[in-house]
Amino acid sequence: MCQGVLIFAIAFVLVDIAFLYQKSVKLSAKRMLPQLLSLGDENFIHIHIENHSNLDLRLKIIDELPEQLQERNFTINAELKPQAEEQFHYIITPIVRGEYFFKNINIYASTFLGLVTRRFTIKAHKKAPVYPSVLQMKKYAFRAFSRQTHEHGIKKLRRLGHSYEFDQIKNYVKGDDYRSINWKATGKKSELMVNHYEDEKSQSIYCIIDKSRSMKMPFNGLSLLDHSINSALVMSNIALLKDDKAGLITFSDKLGSTLKAEKSNKQLRAILEALYKEKERKTDANYELMFYAVRKLISSRSLLMFYTNFESIYSLERVLPVLRKINRHHLLVVIFFVNTEILKMAEKECKTLEDIYHQTIARNFIEEKYKMVNELKKFGIHSILTKPEDLNVNTINKYLELKSRGMI
Numbered sequence: 001m002c003q004g005v006l007i008f009a010i011a012f013v014l015v016d017i018a019f020l021y022q023k024s025v026k027l028s029a030k031r032m033l034p035q036l037l038s039l040g041d042e043n044f045i046h047i048h049i050e051n052h053s054n055l056d057l058r059l060k061i062i063d064e065l066p067e068q069l070q071e072r073n074f075t076i077n078a079e080l081k082p083q084a085e086e087q088f089h090y091i092i093t094p095i096v097r098g099e100y101f102f103k104n105i106n107i108y109a110s111t112f113l114g115l116v117t118r119r120f121t122i123k124a125h126k127k128a129p130v131y132p133s134v135l136q137m138k139k140y141a142f143r144a145f146s147r148q149t150h151e152h153g154i155k156k157l158r159r160l161g162h163s164y165e166f167d168q169i170k171n172y173v174k175g176d177d178y179r180s181i182n183w184k185a186t187g188k189k190s191e192l193m194v195n196h197y198e199d200e201k202s203q204s205i206y207c208i209i210d211k212s213r214s215m216k217m218p219f220n221g222l223s224l225l226d227h228s229i230n231s232a233l234v235m236s237n238i239a240l241l242k243d244d245k246a247g248l249i250t251f252s253d254k255l256g257s258t259l260k261a262e263k264s265n266k267q268l269r270a271i272l273e274a275l276y277k278e279k280e281r282k283t284d285a286n287y288e289l290m291f292y293a294v295r296k297l298i299s300s301r302s303l304l305m306f307y308t309n310f311e312s313i314y315s316l317e318r319v320l321p322v323l324r325k326i327n328r329h330h331l332l333v334v335i336f337f338v339n340t341e342i343l344k345m346a347e348k349e350c351k352t353l354e355d356i357y358h359q360t361i362a363r364n365f366i367e368e369k370y371k372m373v374n375e376l377k378k379f380g381i382h383s384i385l386t387k388p389e390d391l392n393v394n395t396i397n398k399y400l401e402l403k404s405r406g407m408i
Contacts, residue, residue: 016116019055020109026052029105029122031063037100037128038135040222040230042091047076047105050085057109060117061088064103068096068130094130095221097229097276102126132275133230140234140392141241169193203408204261204302205239205246205399207232208294211278212252212285214309217339219388224337227388228307229275231335234392235305235399236271242403248274249297251290252281258297287322294326303331303408305395310336311365316372324379331408333382333398338369340387 019025032046051057061076069092076088094100107120169185172192185193209215209232215225222230236246240263247261248271257274259267285308294304304326310316326332346362348355369385376383382402386394402408 013115016111016113019111019113020116020118024053025055025109025118027057027059027107027109027120027122028052029061029107029120029124031102031105031124031126033102033126033128035128036134037092037094037130038133039094039097039130039226040220041133041135042093044089044091046087046089048085048087049078049080049107051080051082054082055111056081057111058114060108062106062108063090064106065092066100066102068094068098068100093221095226097130097132097226097278100128100130102128129276131272132226132233134233134272136230136392137234137237140396141237169195202263203244203403204298204300205235205244205408206249206261206294206298206302206304207235207247208249208251208290208304208306209256209278210252210285210290210306210308211250211256211280213280213282214285214311214315215307216280216282217309217337219337219340222388223280224309224388225278225280227337227391228335229278231391231395232305232307233272233275235395237268238396238399240268246271247297247302249290249293250274250278251285251293253283253286253289254281255289255293258293260297261302287319291322291326294330298330301330301408303333303399303402305333305335305399307335310369310372311339313368313371313375316375320375320379323376323381327379327381331382331402333384333402334376335384335386335391335395336369336372337391338385338387339365342366343387 027049029047029049032048034043037043045063047061047063049059049061057080059076059078059080061078063074063076065071065074071092074090076090078086078088080086103125105122105124107122108117109120110117169182170193172181172194176194180194182193182195209225209228211225215223215228217224219227232248236248239246243263245261245263246267248257248259250256250258256278259270259274298304306323310319323332323334342362342365345358346366348359350356350359373383373385382398384394384398
């Protein structure tokens with residue numbers, strides 16, 4: 001009885017092998033990658049597979065992913081009809097900039113019997129660079145210029161001051177500056193008319209990025225430096241779309257990339273390439289070097305968006321003299337970060353004496369951050385204290401606010 005079952009099983013295996021390993025059974029596959037992968041975003045990868053046989057195949061697809069993703073259990077299970085083709089997709093979220101190397105596509109095929117599996121290895125070696133988030137750059141550019149921006153957190157602000165460029169005469173609406181009333185036009189129309197002004201164009205906007213060890217702290221998979229790099233790209237793109245000039249300075253103990261503010265078509269690409277190459281340094285920042293770079297590179301009054309991080313009031317006080325000197329000649333905005341882990345600890349329910357102790361320390365840290373904001377304000381320096389996930393929205397809002405007030 002047992003021998004009969006064994007013979008029957010072997011016969012089925014041999015039949016399965018005969019079906020699966022015949023010459024007519026062929027599979028082809030190709031992987032489709034975006035030209036650029038965006039840092040910290042969901043990127044879609046597509047795999048197109050064709051079944052050239054007359055068999056209904058069950059497939060287990062294993063794509064050899066780049067080592068930076070540290071993915072060891074990636075598989076796609078599917079079924080493919082005879083002479084059919086299908087496209088599958090999966091999502092990757094890169095958290096490190098640089099070149100990502102995709103290797104082979106391995107497909108394990110079996111028939112409806114499922115007793116034997118045949119492996120097909122398709123050579124599909126391909127490199128894809130991971131750049132600062134181009135997806136975020138496009139998304140926030142759309143929101144900044146959309147009429148619906150208030151729904152997404154980006155504010156459209158009424159101009160409070162005047163620039164030098166006259167736009168047109170319009171009917172007075174509540175909230176318009178009464179000093180802009182055009183009395184001559186009012187007399188002709190017999191209703192209040194006001195002068196409207198355009199934002200002054202071709203102003204210089206610089207993103208200055210501290211890439212010292214204080215920016216290595218990770219949040220949501222990305223370091224503070226990577227959050228800042230993504231934001232600097234978003235900010236530069238919006239400045240260029242607003243007809244302003246965009247420039248870049250990076251530094252730590254050494255000077256990094258320096259790009260003089262321009263508004264040419266090639267400027268955004270130059271900024272993207274410069275940001276792509278930047279890496280964190282293990283040393284402290286040299287703020288005197290930053291001051292030297294600002295004096296040497298920037299001749300006219302400009303808006304400086306300075307991305308950095310201060311964890312204590314003492315670290316800010318050491319840097320404050322340099323920041324005050326820069327702020328005398330330029331409009332400086334210091335952008336630094338809320339520690340979201342400490343924020344969670346401060347809001348956590350206390351159950352033990354140790355919890356109360358930790359919560360007290362956490363609240364002191366948070367209070368110290370707000371003291372830094374007040375300290376900067378005392379010397380006329382603008383600041384943004386933000387969670388990393390809110391960085392883009394808060395930075396854009398600050399830029400639009402300063403622009404609407406005619407401060408740059």
